Amino acid sequence: MFWRFLGDVMFVLHAAFLLFFVIGAFLAWKWPKLIWAHLAIVVWNLAIVIVDYDCPFTGAEKYFRRRGGEIPYESGYINHYLDGHIWPEGATPIAEKVGFTLVVIGYIGFFIIQRRRRAKLRGESVGPRT
Known part of the structure; x- marks a missing residue:
C-alpha cells in the first residue's frame, strides 16, 4: 500500500x-523570481x-508501482497518461511543439513586462505619448 501511494505521489x-x-x-x-526555476525545467525538458x-x-513511479505489486505501464508518462x-x-509531437511554443510566448511576455517595469522604475515613458 505504501509503495502504491509513493507511485501516486510521483504521478502527481x-x-x-x-x-x-x-x-x-x-x-x-x-512572480519574476520563478523564471530561474522555470528555466531549469525548460532545459531539463529540452x-x-x-x-x-x-x-x-x-x-x-514505475519502480514504486512495481514494488507495490502493480505491473507498470510500458510507455512513458506522456504516452500513457496524456x-x-x-x-x-x-x-504527442504536436503537443510537444505547442508546449514549447507556449514557453517561448511566456518568455517573450516576461521580457517585455520586465523591460517595462525597469523603464517605469527609471521614470522613462513606457507607453505611447499623447
Missing part, C-alpha cells in the same frame, strides 16, 4: 512538473526531448 509530482513547464513563464510575469532518454520521474486522453492519440 510529474503532472505538476509538466504543468509548471507549460505555464511557468506566465507565472513569472507576476534535454529529454532532444536526447530522448527516460524521465527520472517516470522511472521512479496521449489519447488529453489530446488525440499519436499527437
